[in-house]
Amino acid sequence: MKTRLLLAEDHLMFRQSLRILLEQEADIAVVGEVGDGMELLRCVSEIRPDVVCMDIGLPGLDGIEATRRLRSIAPDVKIVGLSTHTDKHFILEMLHAGALGYVTKNEAGEELLRAIRAVRLGRTYLTPRVAETVADALLNRDGSRAAAPALSSRESQVLRLVTNGNTSTQIAEQLFISPATVDVHRRNIMRKLNLHSVADLTRYAIRHGLITN
Incomplete structure (x- = not known):
């Protein structure tokens, strides 16, 4: 078959x-x-x-x-x-x-x-x-775990959706959470990764294989 x-x-x-x-x-x-x-x-x-x-x-x-x-x-x-x-x-x-x-x-x-x-x-x-x-x-042979704080599963989801052009409202609808919660995740992502804009997040996502340029 x-x-x-x-x-x-x-x-x-x-x-x-x-x-x-x-x-x-x-x-x-x-x-x-x-x-x-x-x-x-x-x-x-x-x-x-x-x-x-x-x-x-x-x-x-x-x-x-x-x-x-x-x-x-x-x-x-x-x-x-x-x-x-x-x-x-x-x-x-x-x-x-x-x-x-x-x-x-x-x-x-x-x-x-x-x-x-x-x-x-x-x-x-x-x-x-x-x-x-x-x-x-x-x-953990490359030692990177200690070098960069890991994102939670939910933060990873939000990161992917942000860098694919979704608004907080659209992300909230897809993940069944509130837009305010999405904004909290966005702030936490930027703090953990030491990034300061959506453009920075997008470059990070391209570099790590989340999206293609």
């Missing part, structure tokens, strides 16, 4: 190239494509894919928060995270949210196929480079 796969990627040309790659595989059927996180949740409810390949920087609702919600509404769906970067913070966030696989976009060939087949069977799959990053983070 073919693996029913849904692609969630906002860059159309990259999504089309992935579809061409995947449709060459006899055991994989691409059953849908979406370009933002809210559309993804609606589509999963309708078509119930086996696997979702998801960009962590989706607009509307980022891939990490979308993964959390998918684990609640469709726990049988397996998720592979896609990103242009290998920053440990976002890899670990995606895995903690419920993804079983993580592949960087520049490895999205054979490695992606391996990841899809592994997660379909309920196995975890990380590319060698990603696995090394995770090991470094867990062992």
Whole structure:
């Protein structure tokens, strides 16, 4: 039986190239494509894919928060995270949210196929480079944990949404909190990261693989 796969990627040309790659595989059927996180949740409810390949920087609702919600509404769906970067913070966030696989976009060939087949069977799959990053983070070999205060899970969500252009009101609606609470999180993020503007936050997010420039 073919693996029913849904692609969630906002860059159309990259999504089309992935579809061409995947449709060459006899055991994989691409059953849908979406370009933002809210559309993804609606589509999963309708078509119930086996696997979702998801960009962590989706607009509307980022891939990490979308993964959390998918684990609640469709726990049988397996998720592979896609990103242009290998920053440990976002890899670990995606895995903690419920993804079983993580592949960087520049490895999205054979490695992606391996990841899809592994997660379909309920196995975890990380590319060698990603696995090394995770090991470094867990062992704290790079010492960065002491150098920079970690953001809470909620602060990370707010950071991603702010740098994707959402207002406090829009963020509040997506996270089911008040705009005043969003503003508190924004101030805490800036204090922890020693940043002073949305432009600074955006540069930080680009550097750490949350959004692309």
